[in-house]
Amino acid sequence: MIRTWLLFTAGALGLVACQQAHAQDMSVSGVLIDGAGWQLVGQGYKFTEGPAVDLQGQVYFTDIPNNRIHKIGLDDQVTVFADNTAGTNGLMFGPDGLLYGCRNGDRRIVTYDKQAQVQTVVEDLNSNDLVVTGNGGVYVTDPPGGKVWYINKQREKRVVAEGLKPNGVILWPDQGTLVVTDSAEPILWTFRVERDGSLSQKDRYYGPLQLPAGGGGPGSDGMTVDTLGRLYVTTRVGLQMFDPTGRLGGTILKPQPGALSNVCFGGPELDTLYVTAGDKVYKRRVQSRGVRYPAAN
Amino acid sequence: MLAEWTMFRTGRSLIMKTMLAGCALASLTNVTYAADDYVLGPDSQVQPGVPQGTVTKHTWKSEKVYPGTERDYWIYVPKQYDGSQPASVMVFQDGGAYVNPEGQFRSTIVFDNLIHKKEMPVTIGIFLNPGVIPATEPNAKPRQNRSFEYDSLGDQYARFLLEEILPEVGRTYKLTDQASQRAICGISSGGICAWTVAWERPDAFSKVLSHVGSFTNIRGGHVYHALIRKTERKPIRVFLQDGSGDLDNVHGSWPLANQEMAAALKFAKYDYRFEFGDGGHNGKHGGALLPESLRWLWRNDDAR
Numbered sequence: 001m002i003r004t005w006l007l008f009t010a011g012a013l014g015l016v017a018c019q020q021a022h023a024q025d026m027s028v029s030g031v032l033i034d035g036a037g038w039q040l041v042g043q044g045y046k047f048t049e050g051p052a053v054d055l056q057g058q059v060y061f062t063d064i065p066n067n068r069i070h071k072i073g074l075d076d077q078v079t080v081f082a083d084n085t086a087g088t089n090g091l092m093f094g095p096d097g098l099l100y101g102c103r104n105g106d107r108r109i110v111t112y113d114k115q116a117q118v119q120t121v122v123e124d125l126n127s128n129d130l131v132v133t134g135n136g137g138v139y140v141t142d143p144p145g146g147k148v149w150y151i152n153k154q155r156e157k158r159v160v161a162e163g164l165k166p167n168g169v170i171l172w173p174d175q176g177t178l179v180v181t182d183s184a185e186p187i188l189w190t191f192r193v194e195r196d197g198s199l200s201q202k203d204r205y206y207g208p209l210q211l212p213a214g215g216g217g218p219g220s221d222g223m224t225v226d227t228l229g230r231l232y233v234t235t236r237v238g239l240q241m242f243d244p245t246g247r248l249g250g251t252i253l254k255p256q257p258g259a260l261s262n263v264c265f266g267g268p269e270l271d272t273l274y275v276t277a278g279d280k281v282y283k284r285r286v287q288s289r290g291v292r293y294p295a296a297n
Numbered sequence: 298m299l300a301e302w303t304m305f306r307t308g309r310s311l312i313m314k315t316m317l318a319g320c321a322l323a324s325l326t327n328v329t330y331a332a333d334d335y336v337l338g339p340d341s342q343v344q345p346g347v348p349q350g351t352v353t354k355h356t357w358k359s360e361k362v363y364p365g366t367e368r369d370y371w372i373y374v375p376k377q378y379d380g381s382q383p384a385s386v387m388v389f390q391d392g393g394a395y396v397n398p399e400g401q402f403r404s405t406i407v408f409d410n411l412i413h414k415k416e417m418p419v420t421i422g423i424f425l426n427p428g429v430i431p432a433t434e435p436n437a438k439p440r441q442n443r444s445f446e447y448d449s450l451g452d453q454y455a456r457f458l459l460e461e462i463l464p465e466v467g468r469t470y471k472l473t474d475q476a477s478q479r480a481i482c483g484i485s486s487g488g489i490c491a492w493t494v495a496w497e498r499p500d501a502f503s504k505v506l507s508h509v510g511s512f513t514n515i516r517g518g519h520v521y522h523a524l525i526r527k528t529e530r531k532p533i534r535v536f537l538q539d540g541s542g543d544l545d546n547v548h549g550s551w552p553l554a555n556q557e558m559a560a561a562l563k564f565a566k567y568d569y570r571f572e573f574g575d576g577g578h579n580g581k582h583g584g585a586l587l588p589e590s591l592r593w594l595w596r597n598d599d600a601r
Contacts, residue, residue, distance in 0.1 A: 027547035176437025190440065192365060194433050201365030201430050205445050208517055229438070245444040247515050250547060 026230060026243040028250035031288050038255035038282040041274070042070065042078040048276035049222070050091035050129070051264040052099060053290065059266035059274045060099060061281055062088050069101070069112070072281070074268065082116035090129030090168075090222070090262070095136055095295055102127035102140065109140060109151065122157040125149055129168050129222060129262075133175055134293035137197050141166035141180065148180060150197040160199045164189055168233065168262065170223040172244075173291040179206065181220035181233060186211055188220065188233065190246075205246045210237050222262025222276075226288040232273070234260040239275065255282040265290020333542055333576040340410045340588035341403045347413045348376035352396060352405055357465065359428060362457040366428025366442050371396045372466060373405045373422035375412045383471045385420040385478040385595075388458060388494075388502075390447060390487030392424025394580065401580035407588050417595035418478065421470055423462060447486035448516040452497040454490055459501055476532070480504035480594055484580055486511045488537075489518045495533045496521070504594045505535040508583030509576075512558050513549030522554075522561035534568040536590045538583045540576030551578065 046065035053059050059072045060081060069082040069091070082088075086105030094100050098111035100121065109121040109130065126142045127149075133139075138151040139160070148161035148169065161180070168181040171193070178199060180189040187207030191199035209218040219236035226232070229244035232252075239252040239260065254260045259278040266274045266283070270290035274283045343349070352373050359366045370392055378384050389395040395404045404422060411417040427443035446454050458481075463472060473479065479502045481491040488510025495502040512518050537559060543551035552573075559571035570593055576582040583590075 024544075025547040029547075172438065174432070174434075174437040176432030176434055177440055192430055192433060192440070193437075201440075203363065203445065204449075205440060205442075207449075244438070245441050247444050247448065247548070 026228075026241075026247075026249045028241050028252055030249075031226075031230070031241060031286050032252065033285055033287055036285045038275075038284045040255075041072055041076060041281045041283050043280040045070075045279050045281075047259070047261070047278065048281050049089050049261045050101070051222075051262055051266070051274045051276055051281070052091035052093055053264050053266045053270065053274075054093050054099075055097065055292075057266055057268040057270065059264060059283075060091055061262075061274075061276055062091060062101075064089055067105075069099075069116070072266070072274070078281075082112055082118075089127065090141075092130055092132045094132040094138075095134055095293070100130055100132050100138060102130055104128070109138065109157075121155055122151050125157060128166070131169050131171050131178075132293070133171065134295040139169050139171075139178060139197075141169050143167060143183075148178075148199065150199075152197055160197065161189075161191065161202065167220065168222040170225055170231065171293060173225055173227060173229060173293075175293055179223060179231060181223065183220060184217055186218050188223075188231075188242075206231065206233075206242050207246065208248070209233070209235055209240055210248065210251055212236050221260070222264075224263045224265055224273075225291060226265070227291055228288065230288060232263050234263050234275065236260070239263060239273070255284075256280065333540065333574075333579075333581055335574070335576060335581040335585035337403065337585055338588065341407055341584065343406055344410055344413075347409050349409050350375040350378075350405060350412075357425075357462065359457065359461055362453060362461055363428050363442060363446065365430045366446075367431065368426045368428045369393065370426060370462070371422075371424040372470070373408060373424065374470065375408060375419050375421070377412055377419045378421065378470070380471050382419075383473040383475075383478075385418040385480075386463070386472050387420050387422050387480040387482060387504075388462070388491075389422065389424045390481075390483035390490050391426065391485075393426050394484065395482070396422070396424040401584035402587055403584070404587065407591060411588060411591055411595075416592050420480075420595075421466070421472060423466055425462065444486060444515065447483070447490035448511065448518060450493060450517050450520075455494045455498040455501065458494065459498065476501050476503040480506065482506035482508075483510070484508040484583065485578065486515065488512075489515075489521075492521065492535065493518075495535070496524075496531065499531040499533050503532055503534060505533060506590055506594060507535070507537045508580055509539055509543050509551060509578050510537060510555060510558070511548070511551065512554040513544075513551060515548045519549055519554060522557040525558070525561040525565050525567070528565075530565050530567060534594060535562060536570045536572075536594055537562075538572045538574070538586055538590070540574040540582055542575055542577040544578045 045063040050062040067085045071081040088101040090102040103110045108123045128141045130140045140149040150160040165184045178191045186209045187204040190205035192201040221234045223233045231242045241249045430440035483491040488507035539555035562569035574582045
């Protein structure tokens with residue numbers, strides 16, 4: 001009886017309740033922990049990018065000009081994982097346990113295994129950042145070409161979006177929606193993911209981003225998502241957090257002036273934000289949790 | 298909430314007030330009641346002898362302005378519409394809430410009553426829900442387009458109405474193409490949406506009704522009061538309703554934002570009216586005021 005009544009009430013009041021829920025906010029106060037600020041993890045790099053978390057919660061990142069990939073152990077010790085990485089930029093672990101990388105110096109998408117042995121996934125494309133689906137498909141941004149590529153499990157590549165200036169790329173936790181940053185736009189492009197990996201229904205769903213007061217674009221770059229569907233995007237003014245309906249919930253301050261290029265959740269519980277910020281890497285414990293993409297049916 | 302002593306206001310019923318106060322009244326003018334206890338008046342009730350219009354439900358899939366979105370919408374056609382002349386048009390956002398005959402607004406009942414009394418013209422109501430983009434896989438979340446459509450500044454939603462919805466409804470019904478005979482209404486984000494449509498296309502919509510409008514920084518709408526002051530006045534008639542108990546959150550303060558809007562509209566000499574009550578973020582006050590706000594919006598227009 002109670003259940004029936006609740007269902008009836010929910011139906012009758014649904015629309016108004018829906019409006020009220022939409023009008024409520026998801027602010028950064030629901031993400032940050034009082035007293036838990038940014039902590040320096042590593043420094044002395046030239047330009048850090050591509051943070052990616054493995055199954056244990058260890059975070060890998062690239063130092064692009066120095067052609068290295070580093071690993072942050074669970075004890076916060078930073079070691080060199082790979083050398084001579086040919087300008088490898090964006091990274092992410094796939095469901096096969098391999099570390100996928102945008103090896104832009106030789107125009108390849110590659111995987112690194114645990115011994116940092118390199119295998120080519122596809123070649124002959126520019127790349128900046130990538131996201132690997134739970135089924136092993138890969139979306140890759142190609143800023144010079146103004147394209148987004150999709151690589152299927154058979155390792156065939158094709159263009160799935162054009163006519164934008166893509167930079168970072170991420171999937172929603174359920175992988176049904178793909179989001180792409182555009183360094184020239186104060187919004188994030190949003191697409192529906194089709195079964196064959198195609199992208200459809202492009203629109204300016206997230207926005208507007210906060211812009212630097214002195215002028216210029218947002219400088220939006222790498223992104224990550226949490227279990228509640230909130231999206232975090234690195235920008236010139238800081239780490240901007242959006243709710244699942246595309247509304248800015250607030251900006252988390254940068255750990256230091258200068259570049260903020262990318263972000264991921266790390267640690268065994270995926271409850272720590274890691275950001276790449278120019279010559280350094282920082283982390284910060286938060287209330288939210290990162291996601292791993294499950295394999296679809 | 299603070300109790301208050303007051304005279305009656307528009308939309309409040311003496312009988313209901315008395316009941317709410319527990320029938321323990323010392324006098325008719327010293328009535329104690331809680332805030333936000335607005336109730337619907339007779340123009341929001343079905344009245345005997347008043348012709349009732351028809352309401353039909355439809356769905357719309359956008360392929361042009363909001364590609365991939367799907368939504369329900371309802372069309373209200375007053376009994377007095379005979380197709381001999383173009384009908385006036387009023388578009389409601391979150392249409393499901395406004396069209397509900399048992400909801401906080403009961404718009405179609407109000408239309409029946411006001412059109413019958415010739416206090417507003419023969420008007421076709423279009424009640425639109427926000428769009429949803431279903432995900433490809435059933436276990437994935439749809440993209441809820443409400444905030445994107447309603448809170449965004451710019452002309453995209455106006456184009457959606459002018460290029461998709463009005464032509465579609467116009468295939469069946471003869472609709473006016475005069476801005477002076479087109480009104481638009483919404484609650485919360487739908488309220489700022491209604492304003493944005495008229496602000497972008499005053500040549501197409503001239504009357505705005507906003508209930509607890511989100512003139513806050515959800516997607517930059519907090520700038521409107523500043524824009525209104527520094528932009529040549531546009532031919533828009535606007536009725537704003539808000540309450541002291543409305544939201545105050547990361548996007549802004551709704552009561553302050555609506556007061557800023559009202560002050561800017563006054564400064565720029567707009568044809569505006571602002572009703573600021575003691576309600577919260579809901580349609581109670583706006584619903585109680587709906588007959589009066591429609592009379593005010595449609596005044597001096599020919600009631601056919």
